[in-house]
Amino acid sequence: MSDDFLNLLNPEQRKAVTLPEESALILAGAGSGKTRVLTSRINFLLTEGICHPSEILAVTFTNKAAREMLDRVGRQLPIKVSRMWVGTFHGLCNRMLRAQYKAAGLPQSFTILDQSDQLSMIKRVMKAHDFSTEINKPSEVQSYINGCKEEGLRATDVHEKRPRFIDKLSIYERYEDTLAKEGACDFAELLLRSYELLKNHPDIRKHYQDQFRFILIDEFQDTNKLQYKWIKLISGIEDGRAINTVFAVGDDDQSIYSFRGANLDNMRQFLHDFKVADPIRLEQNYRSTGNILKAANELIARNPSRLGKNLWTNSGEGEKIRVFEAENDLEEARFVVEAITQYRSEGIKYKDMAVLYRSNAQSRVLESALNNNGIPYLVYGGFRFYDRQEIKNALAYLRLAENTSDDAAFLRVINVPTRGIGQTTVEKIIDEAEVKGCSCFEVARSFQGRAAKAIASFVSLIEEIRAKKDQMPLGDLVSYAVAKSGLISMYETDPNGQDRIENFRELTSAAESFVVIEHVDEETEETELKPLALFLANATLESGESQSKLGEDAVQLMTVHSAKGLEFEIVFITGLEEGLFPHNNSIFSPESIEEERRLMYVAITRAKKRLYMTMAHRRLLNGREDFHIPSSYLSEIPAELLKYLSPQSRRSTEVDSSNEGDDFGESIWNRGRRMENWTRQIFERPKPTTFGMRSRVKSNSPYAPGTKILHEKFGEGVIYNLTGEGESQLIDVMFSKYGKKQMLLSIAKNKIKIV
């Protein structure tokens, strides 16, 4: 037997991998070989004969990570990896619930609602029960509900005293009823159901506890309270039974999902609950050069209450971080494109370069700049395949066929394509369903009235798909449904419908290649398989982690969030502006500012060789031009690690002598000077005293947009908008410390000073 894989590890890694049967917390810094440790651990457990594949439960953050893990282990060992349970929390809970649907109180073919399905359902529930969407915004209700669920709280568990949440709570209550009635689960519900299943059924709990002797959790810092409770339950630690060991791997500095309930405190709690004396720290970084790492360390050091960790490398200092302050977003994009072109000509592949941004909206300008220069690029996230309306429509037909209680699906396609069933009729159906306490489809089956004929043909359409669904191969079923439903002919007349029809083809082939993984577990698990239900669940859970056109040489564009876990030779972090990164919505709470800082930390540590940080003083955002000052995070990085490339900063900062020479950043700048006239205008425009003064807003007021001010209470800021007349004139100010504020000029006048 070969222990080769152990020889590839450094001492800390090896210590983690070869740990005896006990729980552990591995603090794995960015680029410290976390994935290798996880897979090696599994490898170790199996090759040493410590356990069988079926005794391993591994939770990853994304489906992609799960696939990679299975892949790597499978390649190293001649073992049936399908016996292991590897997946995301949601994926694993789904698997468990499908197997135990009866005990969980769900129909076998329960539907999974994604975020937007959930939102529609909330709207529907609010409408049905006469809740004003003015007072309670559906999206706020949504986050309230998810917030509760992520803490493991049912509506009946919440004793709400805060007045403004009382209504949200009762909407939650009714929403729960609707979910149950329609046989649907939202994302959080999958976890909660699964948790309750284990909690309320000692026999089932024991079954899984007996099975999973080794539990491995990746990205532990991003688990929420409910997920942690789930882990505790399944590990057996709460029952005081023979305890399964939990091997938790995470990095508190990379916790960036608190907006969806991630609870950083789980790490501390874990040490206590699982009696882990000391976390194992993996601090040697194999990814980035010294300067990049130093910048990351210095930045993150500003966050109080970390578990503590300092990355080091022996790969040398490397280049400095290049900073570019652009006049506007167009120029920023141009700069990035220039650099990419240059690197490409030096032989660096497009796919080794990534452009990162805080929010998806920022990709537009970058995309068009890349496009104009004929540079291939790949945008991650953004429009997901399964989010497209035509795909959602097609899936809705299939959902309804699989689960006729699925009113959400019913309402989505009852009149798509239009078949003469209008709002009045639909509302009649909804009301009747409400009265009878049955599904809309049930009502439709015996619908009498004006549109009876149209409805009857819709019903028989669904029945036909239903009749075929367990006979036909999945791929055939999908193409049958899109044709028979009339969706194809509907899009044929649509001017840009060709793409949509093409997407149907893609959906069909996804269905064709969908393999129902057979994990028939003796005793408890059901053996009867429902391919369509599994396919639909998979579609929502794997909502298009782009089947990344692998091997394609293209520049990678993505948000910082989706860059987590990835690495690139060259990284551009764009939009380093106060209000954007850190984002305005985070600016008011210290915790969020810290989270944003961690986000920046993640961004920086993606880079292997070269890192660029760029910002734009003016930016078109939400349909209007905003003025921005450089991100405070930029100033949190020691100046000696930075090298400014932009003319603006050259003027304001003394030129660093290291900026001379044939260094690469220099060459871009020099080439910039030789460019055509219009380009030169941008590059060589003198720095305006109040930056961004070439405002389109016609105004000769001293408070015109772009004016820098000092407020007696809020400190420094920039006016970015001026509206109204006379006494009611308003200014919008972006403060560096307090974010956006709108104030009445007549009053603010006395409190501000123009700088």
Add this chain to the structure above:
DNA sequence: TCTGCGTCTTTTTTT
């Protein structure tokens, strides 16, 4: 009942 138009609002991150 359907369609088109105008108005309104919304803008963080995603399993």
Add this chain to the structure above:
DNA sequence: AAGACGCAGA
């Protein structure tokens, strides 16, 4: 800028 929503006219 783009999408959701509501209203009016066909």
